[in-house]
Amino acid sequence: MAQFIGTLQTIYTFMIIGYVLLSWLPNARESFIGEMLGKLVEPYLSMFRRFIPPIGGMLDISPIVAVFALQFVAAGLIAVLGFLGLS
Numbered sequence: 001m002a003q004f005i006g007t008l009q010t011i012y013t014f015m016i017i018g019y020v021l022l023s024w025l026p027n028a029r030e031s032f033i034g035e036m037l038g039k040l041v042e043p044y045l046s047m048f049r050r051f052i053p054p055i056g057g058m059l060d061i062s063p064i065v066a067v068f069a070l071q072f073v074a075a076g077l078i079a080v081l082g083f084l085g086l087s
Contacts (some may be wrong), residue, residue, distance in 0.1 A: 001086055002078045009074035013067050016041050020063050044070075 019037040022028040029038060048062035048069070055061060 001081055005078055005081075006032055009070055011019060012041075012044075015071075016045070018044075018062050043075050 010053055017036055019029075019034075019041045022031075022034045022037065028034050045062055048066045049060070052060075052062045052065055
């Protein structure tokens with residue numbers, strides 16, 4: 001179970017990174033992959049964007065904070081499962 005949570009966390013982290021990288025390419029977020037990633041990643045990122053304003057009006061660090069939070073939650077779930085003997 002711990003390996004499954006770790007795998008899901010890794011996949012979602014790569015999805016966030018891919019979505020951020022698509023912002024560097026013109027019109028890439030309007031492609032099929034960009035729209036699909038947006039539907040999967042944007043609800044999670046929007047939670048962090050409410051509290052973390054862009055730096056200088058352009059640099060959005062909310063994906064970095066979101067990835068750290070995702071890693072923290074995944075590690076916490078794995079620790080709880082280990083404590084309960086379900087890992």
